[in-house]
Amino acid sequence: MKHPLSLFFVLLLSVTGSVHAFNGYYAPSPQPAVNPVQTIQNALQKLQAFGAGDKQSNPAQLRGFIENEIIPHFAFDQMTYWIAGPFARQMSAQNMQELEAQVKKTFLNSLSTHLGSYDAATTRVNFRPVNYRSQDEAVVSALIYSPNQPPAKLDFRMKARSNNQGSSWKIIDISANGISAALYYRQHFISTLRQYR
Secondary structure, eight states, X not given: OOOHHHHHHHHHTSOOOBOOOOOOSSOOOOSSSSOHHHHHHHHHHHHHHHHHSSGGGOHHHHHHHIXXXXXXGXXXXXXXXXXXXXXXXXOOHHHHHHHHHHHHHHHHHHHHHHXXXXXXXXXXXXXXXXXXXXXXXXXXXXXXXXXXXXXXXXXXXXXXXXETTEEEEEEEEEEETTEEHHHHHHHHTHHXXXXXX
């Protein structure tokens, strides 16, 4: 079974499909002007435009695109905290920064590999209604349809984050068919994390 980030790569490389961007069961007005589905849809559109050109075959341009256009949609500091889990209590701020750098590097390398080799012509994505857990936290779900495979479900856990340029939605975890990327990465980095027990 593919791990959560592999399925996320499939989504990023897929056509946008049918996008439903309306409120779920509990939907107070969030601070950011763009809702969570639109945030992911905007990233998809940028990716599609990039893939339509000839830059995707250039490793340096591909990596630069990912760093500038895809990575900013993630809150790696909060992702790293979730990945650290119970080990976070024994980690210093410097330890967390070092782990965050490792997580980001691993993610960037994996995404570069997948974006450079994946053909999304036959993949379809259907976004589900946004589930707002609070005014600044939401879950965006998407169903991914690929030939000869059962539909896969991705859940993007997102948080409204503010900076000097305003507020925006950031991805803090991804679950694929109920399996969390944070838990996957916790196992990936378990030997590093155990030194903080």
